Amino acid sequence: MASIKIRNICKQYGSGANAHTALSNVSMDIPDGGFVALLGPSGSGKTTILRAIAGLETLDGGSIEIDGVTVSGPNTHLPPEQRRVAVVFQNHALWPQMTVAENVMFPLLVTHKRSAEMEQRVRDALANVDLEPLAERYPDQLSGGQKQRVALARAMVGNPQVILFDEPLASLDVELRRDMQRLIARSRSPQTAIVYVTHNQEEALALADRVAVLSGGKIHQLDTPLALSQEPATRMVASFVGGRNILQAKVLRSVAPGTVLLEFNGYTFTARCHHQPTETTAWVSVQPSAFACAAQDDGLGMQVDYVFFQGDSHLVEGRCVAGENNFLTVRLPLSEKPAVGSQCQLRITDAWVLPENAA
Numbered sequence: 001m002a003s004i005k006i007r008n009i010c011k012q013y014g015s016g017a018n019a020h021t022a023l024s025n026v027s028m029d030i031p032d033g034g035f036v037a038l039l040g041p042s043g044s045g046k047t048t049i050l051r052a053i054a055g056l057e058t059l060d061g062g063s064i065e066i067d068g069v070t071v072s073g074p075n076t077h078l079p080p081e082q083r084r085v086a087v088v089f090q091n092h093a094l095w096p097q098m099t100v101a102e103n104v105m106f107p108l109l110v111t112h113k114r115s116a117e118m119e120q121r122v123r124d125a126l127a128n129v130d131l132e133p134l135a136e137r138y139p140d141q142l143s144g145g146q147k148q149r150v151a152l153a154r155a156m157v158g159n160p161q162v163i164l165f166d167e168p169l170a171s172l173d174v175e176l177r178r179d180m181q182r183l184i185a186r187s188r189s190p191q192t193a194i195v196y197v198t199h200n201q202e203e204a205l206a207l208a209d210r211v212a213v214l215s216g217g218k219i220h221q222l223d224t225p226l227a228l229s230q231e232p233a234t235r236m237v238a239s240f241v242g243g244r245n246i247l248q249a250k251v252l253r254s255v256a257p258g259t260v261l262l263e264f265n266g267y268t269f270t271a272r273c274h275h276q277p278t279e280t281t282a283w284v285s286v287q288p289s290a291f292a293c294a295a296q297d298d299g300l301g302m303q304v305d306y307v308f309f310q311g312d313s314h315l316v317e318g319r320c321v322a323g324e325n326n327f328l329t330v331r332l333p334l335s336e337k338p339a340v341g342s343q344c345q346l347r348i349t350d351a352w353v354l355p356e357n358a359a
């Protein structure tokens with residue numbers, strides 16, 4: 001069993017005038033077998049959280065429990081080798097003088113003598129990542145994707161309670177990423193909790209049960225991928241996850257519980273909300289794919305600045321014709337390609353009102 005309980009952890013680097021707060025009051029629970037992704041821009045504190053769980057950083061406040069045991073807390077710091085935590089880094093960190101099989105066996109040799117059972121475990125771990133035929137190769141005889149699979153086998157071989165991934169796919173090309181995503185999904189077990197760091201929202205939403213969106217060392221939202229996509233809690237989450245448009249609209253009236261009628265630049269539309277807004281204006285987020293072309297003159301007018309072909313659609317960037325010229329990013333079907341420099345009329349098919357206290 002391997003649940004992780006993180007309570008109000010704080011971390012500062014440096015001191016005095018050079019002090020820098022990397023984490024402030026971060027809390028989360030990861031259940032047995034759970035898979036949480038930490039998603040956020042560079043410098044938001046993702047790696048620091050992983051290092052704190054692994055025992056590579058001491059805390060300035062708060063505590064971390066793994067399987068009911070406090071591993072970090074006031075006056076407590078269990079060293080990394082006493083935590084059953086494995087880490088997979090972006091740069092795979094294999095030992096160049098060891099074969100693939102020796103690299104995978106290495107964590108076992110730290111605590112046990114070499115045995116036939118151990119060799120079987122290494123073979124099983126390599127089979128799990130489809131690498132058995134390459135067991136006797138050296139790291140410099142492997143591709144980037146193969147090296148990363150060795151790192152994954154090495155992380156899994158000791159049946160860790162926790163596997164931490166730090167941007168494991170960042171240096172791989174698109175096809176290899178999908179292969180590794182399959183292997184990572186396959187590596188899940190009810191005994192292992194996974195924490196997976198990425199700045200790639202597509203990856204976080206595809207793999208994790210729950211995603212924590214971080215910015216400036218704080219969690220903005222910790223939710224299921226569906227809830228993050230449909231009901232972002234803050235403007236930061238709305239724009240970072242799914243590149244949503246954020247508009248300030250006038251509140252007209254409630255239509256039904258959870259639905260409100262709004263007006264933006266003379267265009268009237270409905271949006272989903274948790275609570276009926278109490279103010280006269282509301283921040284609304286609209287996914288690029290939640291726009292459609294409108295009949296002439298009865299929509300939201302947009303001046304088209306750029307059109308990017310996306311294979312199955314066009315991503316169109318432009319500015320609102322009326323009002324404050326807000327920028328919009330809109331995904332339109334291939335059949336509706338607008339010309340650069342032209343004006344088009346849009347409808348909003350789905351929108352979400354951000355909670356009123358949202359940052």
Ligand code: ADP
Pocket residue numbers: 013014020021022040041042043044045046047048049
């Ligand atoms: P992320 O992994 O999200 O990119 P990090 O956790 O690595 O972010 O870093 C969070 C913040 O802490 C950043 O502003 C970074 O510059 C700072 N930081 C990280 N490690 C150190 C360190 N060893 N010394 C000083 N500052 C650090």
Ligand code: MG
Pocket residue numbers: 046047048
């Ligand atoms: Mg990092």
